[in-house]
Amino acid sequence: MFVYMDHTATTPVSPEVLNAMIPYFSDVFGNPSSVYSFSRKSRGAIEKARKQVADALNADTSEIFFTGSGTEADNWALKGTLEKGKIAGKNHIITTSIEHHAILHTCEYLKKVEGADITYLPVNSEGMVSVDDVRNAITDKTAIVSVMFANNEVGTIQPIKEIGALCRERKIPFHTDAVQGAAHLDIDVKAMNIDMLSMSAHKMYGPKGVGALYLRKGMRPENFIHGGAQEKGRRASTENLAGIVGFGEAFEILKGRLNEDKAINSSRRDRLIAGILERIPHAKLNGATGDNRLPNNINFSFIGVEGETLLLDLDAKGISASTGSACSSESLDPSHVLLALGLKHEMAHGSLRFTIGRLTTDEHIDYLLEVLPEIVARRRAMSPLWEDYLKSIGEK
């Protein structure tokens, strides 16, 4: 059995999306920037996709700019806004300690190259940013506030509307990385006071290599990709025609079934969480519960075992999952997100993330609940840390 439980890493392109894309590789291949009538079809397809994305966010088509990825959208928003801000003497960025590396590493770059001041806001034990902390961090030098819509590792949904209102009142551009949020939640950029929003197609059953940045009317970050006059002169390079068509289609389909998906995902999510807590002793759920958590995210720490070990054991059983352990990465530090939630290193090393989605069935949940307890128990039995832990709580 192939049990894919890593929908947050990426999703398969849905058949409807693929069908919509196919004509735009070899049949309708004209460069959208060309003058002849053949290229009008390409331009038309891009404008249709732009409307699909705009409608999904309650934005205007003139506010949607296609990019090569969510990461590019994040880079553009932060770098372009800071560069603009610096002209007015503003070099301060407020963000959080749980952002994706697309934000964190961009901030590090801006600190190094532009001398930007960065405030990384803390989160509570559930991974939630406080609006008061944002308020207290704002200075007259603040050029941009960037807070992710929902966290990719633990799924905590942030108080975006409130932070947006605060920034609007203080006239500070507010950006949100909604790469995960847009794939699962109803986002209305107007009602939520969002100035800039990054998203990515491949998290929502669209193709890889295409994303978008929503820029509210009046938002003019400096350009990030320089070259031709595409995207109204704001983002150069020949458009990823088929990719953009796929993105538009994927987002429209996603919005059409959002409530249905949300209900089924959160019910499976809660069944999996309850099942793990019931079957595996000393399992700790990371992140929030209920409506404050992405409907498809399950993240646990199992004291005494290391995440990569569990991933490989699960892989041997046909289950694909993810971990915040350092052992699955190129660094020796565990997930910055789990550490920001206050987890000890050994708990962060022992984390597993399951993210469900359209490929998930009820049988998958049953199967995971059947095999995971054995895997954790077997690896714990060979762990000196588990033994020490049991002694420390007087169970051995």
Place this chain on the structure above:
Amino acid sequence: MALDYSQKVMDHFINPRNVGEIENADGVGEAGNPKCGDIMKIYLKVNPDTKIIDDVKFKTFGCASAIASSSMATEMIKGRTIEDAWNLTNNAVAEALDGLPPIKMHCSVLAEEAIHTALNDYREKHGMPVIPMEHHED
């Protein structure tokens, strides 16, 4: 990345040899710490006359390469004298596993350290001079 392990590493990870503890072990050694994500504990049973390691067991918290390194290292010192066992290097463990990814080499270092610590524990308990150990940062 995570799955680029040799077949030998995967074999020793899936079916680790010599897992467990030895009650009243003659020497016990631990290396690593939870912060870096790996802890290895080695138990030795040494023949008092021949100084041959009759039995060795391990318990390890860590990734697949840490478990495989422990398993391989214990196999390599079992049946050897304590002097011989001291000379087992981390590179020899890694080679026996058909190599480890560069980022995982510290796992084999940990195995060498845990064995040295256990051997020194044995030496100390049996009135033999302790051998100075090289300490590694990771």
